[in-house]
Amino acid sequence: MMTIRKAMLxxxxxxxxxxxxxxxxxxxxxxxxxxxxxxxxxQFSAKSVQGVLLSSQKLAGKAYIVNFFGSWCPYCRKExxxxxxxxxxxxxxxxxxxxxxxxxxxxxxxxxxxxQGINYPVIMADKSILKSFGSHVSGGIASVxxxxxxxxxxxxxxxxxxxxxxEDLEKLILKIMQGSAKP
Numbered sequence: 001m002m003t004i005r006k007a008m009l010x011x012x013x014x015x016x017x018x019x020x021x022x023x024x025x026x027x028x029x030x031x032x033x034x035x036x037x038x039x040x041x042x043q044f045s046a047k048s049v050q051g052v053l054l055s056s057q058k059l060a061g062k063a064y065i066v067n068f069f070g071s072w073c074p075y076c077r078k079e080x081x082x083x084x085x086x087x088x089x090x091x092x093x094x095x096x097x098x099x100x101x102x103x104x105x106x107x108x109x110x111x112x113x114x115x116q117g118i119n120y121p122v123i124m125a126d127k128s129i130l131k132s133f134g135s136h137v138s139g140g141i142a143s144v145x146x147x148x149x150x151x152x153x154x155x156x157x158x159x160x161x162x163x164x165x166x167e168d169l170e171k172l173i174l175k176i177m178q179g180s181a182k183p
Contacts, residue, residue, distance in 0.1 A: 041150040042066075042132040048121035049109045054098065056154070061094075063176040065169075066133065066148040068100045068125060068141060071112040075163040076145045080116050082166040087120045090173055094152070100125040100133075102144050137161075151176045 045055035067083065069076035083097050099122035101109055106124050113122055123129070125141075133148060134140035136159055149158040149172050157176050160168075 039136065039156045041154050041156045042136060042148065044123075044129050044132055046123045046126070046129060048123050049101070049106070049113060050121055052121055054121050054123065059096075059150070060154060061152055063095045063152050063173070064098055064150050065096075065172065065176070066098045066100055066150070068102045068133070068144045068146040070102050070144050071104050071109070073144050077116075079145060079163050079169075080118065082164075082169055084117050084119055086166070086169055086173060090177070091119075093177065095173055095177055096120055098123065100129060102130075102141065149176050151178075 041056060043056045045053070045057070047053050067079075069080070071077070083099075087095075087097050097120040099118060099120060101122055102125050104112075104124065109122065109124065112118075130141050136148065136156060137146070143161070145161075145163055147160045147164065148156060149160070151157050158172060160172070164172075
């Protein structure tokens with residue numbers, strides 16, 4: 001009887017971890033599948049965990065990807081090294097990632113940033129940020145990873161749910177660095 005309960009609890013845990021990402025255990029959605037109609041990118045202003053004031057206004061003219069993640073999320077942890085490498089490759093060309101820590105511990109975030117070698121700004125996502133970005137997602141922001149790609153013209157190019165591969169991230173970076181988003 002105890003073995004059956006343990007098995008049921010283990011199954012429930014697995015379902016809970018996978019349910020937010022149906023059919024997305026390691027697969028990435030094609031960038032073409034989630035284009036948005038070139039809406040103006042969500043507005044935000046916040047101080048990063050690293051102490052830098054960052055805002056959508058300060059990012060004007062720059063291509064960027066806002067990545068909602070959790071230090072507790074295994075899918076997020078898997079894609080962070082890819083983002084670190086791509087940040088290094090494209091930062092001098094006018095691109096940056098911005099991490100938005102979702103439902104995370106603000107006090108342990110500096111250690112997480114250091115451990116992961118994160119080389120881009122990380123902001124603790126507050127209610128205002130969740131509302132601003134959540135208005136572009138059906139049902140708001142309810143799971144991570146979730147990214148928002150913004151072109152140099154300040155328009156939202158894509159919203160991508162779930163973990164992304166390095167190849168998908170790089171394709172998206174090149175697309176948003178080209179200039180204007182096309183509806």
